Amino acid sequence: MHSTKIWLSPPHMGGQEQKYIQEVIANNWVSSVGPAITLFEESLEHYLGTGSVVALNSGTSAIHLALIMLGVKAGDEVLCQSMTFSASANPILYQGAIPIFVDSELDTWNICPVALEHAIQDRIAKGKKPKAIIAVHLYGVPYQVTAVRALADQYCIPIIEDAAEALGSSYKGKLCGTFGDIGIFSFNGSKVITTSSGGAMVLPNSDWKEKAIFFATQSKDKAVHYEHSELGYNYRMSTICAAIGQGQMEVLTSHLAKRNAMHTFYEEVFENYPGITVYTVPNSDYCANYWLTTILINSALANGITPEIVRLGLEAQAIESRPLWKPMHLQPLFKNAPYYGNAISESLFEKGLCLPSGSNLTKEERDKIKAVLLDILN
């Protein structure tokens, strides 16, 4: 990537990745099977304290396979947090299923338990019980895990936990990715760790893990020739990507500390600006990886400064920033999908901005960001 621009969240190599890639090549495991995949999965399992992780070629594939494994079929309804990246919702359409979007609440910006319950009851009243709930830990801040789980249990609807942005985040001391009936991660180039492109599923047990690998490798039945009785997918992670992942897992802890330091950095930058709040966990039950540090700007209190003024000011100095995820129920693609809520996500989208948060930002780059931000604000 071009080095003079300051990017929102660039890849950050740890140092051992090339060595692991070379091992893959030297042993001629350049494939979608090989020890590198097992080693990467084992290191994720060790980190998460679970036994059943499957490495895939993207987070999107992971969500798609999760829907398939939970039996979501054409015409089924799936509840999904509206404020998220489109990858959370697109796989619902891949299955021919119907997304039902649910608003956020203000504490975590994630799926609102009140709106979620209303949606569940209303969909049941209209004749169809939703088949799954897709809840997201946006920007690495955990959703209201206890409340969402209580609803899922009460109405017997499984949760797909979209932890794409939340590797290393935790709720009440337990790591994100382990709360859903199925959890998913993404390792695309912008995430806390990257495999260039990649994802993973966290499954309840080894039977489910075996089944996920079966679907991800073209659903080959047990036979010498290729025999297929179920629809298969080519979703497995490649060994080259897994080798990068092995190297990235070695630096995960230090990457997380640096992301956290970026959050603290912005809290200090904005501490004297009453109209600007840095998005922070609501209380000590929540621990965020702060994948991206985001701010809300109350223009009335901030001398008329808007997120777009800040974004353009940063862009003029070759610093990337980005609006928050535009809610899915406002997207042309999903304009016909039902939506439940009170326009909280709309107002967040209007007021918010994501700031450069990479774990490899230098002191000079941070100084530049601070100087440009203060210049825009004063």
Ligand SMILES: *Cc1c(COP(=O)(O)O)cnc(C)c1O
């Ligand atoms: C990154 C991301 C995904 C998955 O993305 P891939 O690029 O397919 O790995 C899914 N959900 C959210 C919320 C994300 O940020």
